[in-house]
Amino acid sequence: MKTGRKEKYLFLAYACIVLAGFMAIQLSCFASTTRIPDETIRQYRIAVSLEKRGNYYDAITEYKRFLFFLPDHEKTREVLYRTAKCYFKLRDWKNVLKYTNLFENKFTNEPLLIQVKILKAKALLGMGKPQEALDVLRKLQSHPQKLDENIRAEITALTGRCYVAEGNLEESRKFVNRNINEADLQLKNPWTAGISALLIPGMGHIYDGRPRDAWTAFFYTGILSAITWEAVENENMWLAGLFGTAAATFYSGNIFSAINMAFKHNRRNEIKWLNNYFYQDSRDVYIDYGSTPLYRSEEEKGAHEKAEAEKQKQMFSWMFLAGISAFRKIVSPIDNKHCPSYPSCSSYGLQAFRKHGAFWGTMLTIDRLIHEPSEARFSPYIIIRGERKIYDPLEANDFLLR
Incomplete structure (x- = not known):
């Protein structure tokens, strides 16, 4: 009898221990879930602090960790925007577009959406796509939300910069608020x-x-x-x-x-x-767009190529082309390493004759021979086969003949 009572007490004690352990586990889980907001806020603040100090790579790592563990948190929209901004500071335009597109797809009606679109336009501008940036800015100007004066001024400035990058200086002047x-x-x-x-x-x-x-x-x-x-x-x-x-x-x-x-x-x-x-x-960094594009549309490109084909049929052009081709085959292999410009003068002359005919091709070739010594002061450099060359293409010099 005593043995049965003892077993009963042992069973009750064991059940109490199991129940206490189960309750302890539940309480710890509850405590951890209540601490999640505090942990996320702390992690978010660390990422913001890293961003302000200019540690953009570390900040991006923290922001991505936040997005991975808490994709539906109320801070997600701000984290996406800040991640795109960090990539913008690093001039990683593709990732800027990736995170701005993620924001646009997930949050269609947010006050922060205006800043996201402006950032997207800047990234497209940095990628050398001013026409796409202009499309974004035009849609932004018709945004249902009321834009304040600072935002409007920034959109106007970006639009002007897009036209400059596109080579349309006449249109860009319309966005200057004072006489030049x-x-x-x-x-x-x-x-x-x-x-x-x-x-x-x-x-x-x-x-x-x-x-x-x-x-x-x-x-x-x-x-x-x-x-x-x-x-x-x-x-x-x-x-x-x-x-x-x-x-x-x-x-x-x-x-x-x-x-x-x-x-x-x-x-x-x-x-x-x-x-x-x-x-x-x-705001943000200054973007140097380099040389402006030759054509503003596919129609202009097609018309120009058609006119170029007609010019190639001009009388005596074949004689000049033959002379330059012979020069390239005989002299250029020996002297090309010493030419400081890209393309080399013989390649430049060949392009000029094919594009503009004998007379203007001659003028452009002589112009290249004359202005080459000083071009290092004005034109950017480019690396060709491991060598540093002055980038002076035909498109940067024949704008009078377009």
Whole structure:
């Protein structure tokens, strides 16, 4: 009897221990669930602190951890936006688009959506897609929410920068809220440059602020003219005609180059001024868009290619193309390593002849030979086969002929 009572007490004690353990587990789980908001807020604050200190990679890691464990938390919308901002600071445009698109798909009617769309437009601008950025900004201007003055000013500035990046300077000027002072632009008069080059070869380039190019124009024109004069003195008419033609061609190219460099100077200064002006009204980093695109639409590209095909049929163009092709096959393999520009002068000349025909192709090629010495001061660099080259494509110099 005593043995049965003892077993009964042991069973009750065991049941109490099991029940107490079960209750302890439940209480610990409840306590941990009540601590989740505190932990998430602490983690969120750590990520924000890292972002403010400029530790964007670490901040992104914390934000992603937050999104993984708590995808439906009330802070998720802000975390998505801050993650996109961190990627923007790192100029990782693809991930900026990824997280701004995630935000747009998940939160369709949020006050923060306006800032997200502005960030998306900036990323598209940084990727060299100004037309897509303009589409985002146009939709934003018709947003149902009322935009305050600061937001409107930022959208206006971004729109102007998009048109600058697109190469449409005339349209971008419409977004400037004050008169453009030409003294600020430091413009050059192309007529003055052309007349100066007409009077003295190289003088137009001195006016354009390119003294090394002036020396090149003066030297080559002078050498060719001197050889022509010497051939005339020796009554060698064949040699005089050959070098006289070369001297006249180079002299004409010197005039064209002086005018072209004046226009190039004005265009570069206007782009720089407009970018600086719009940057004052738009936040975050300044984006350098480099050279502007050649075509604004597929229709313009098709029309230009058709006109280009017609130009290739011009009389005597094939002679110049054959000469340049021979130069590329014989001389370029030897001298190409010494050419500081990309594309090389022979490739540049070949493109110019194919695109603009014999006369303007000659003028553009001479212009390239003259302005190459000073181009390192104005054009960006590019790495080609491990070598640092000056990036000076035809599209950056033939805007007068488009």
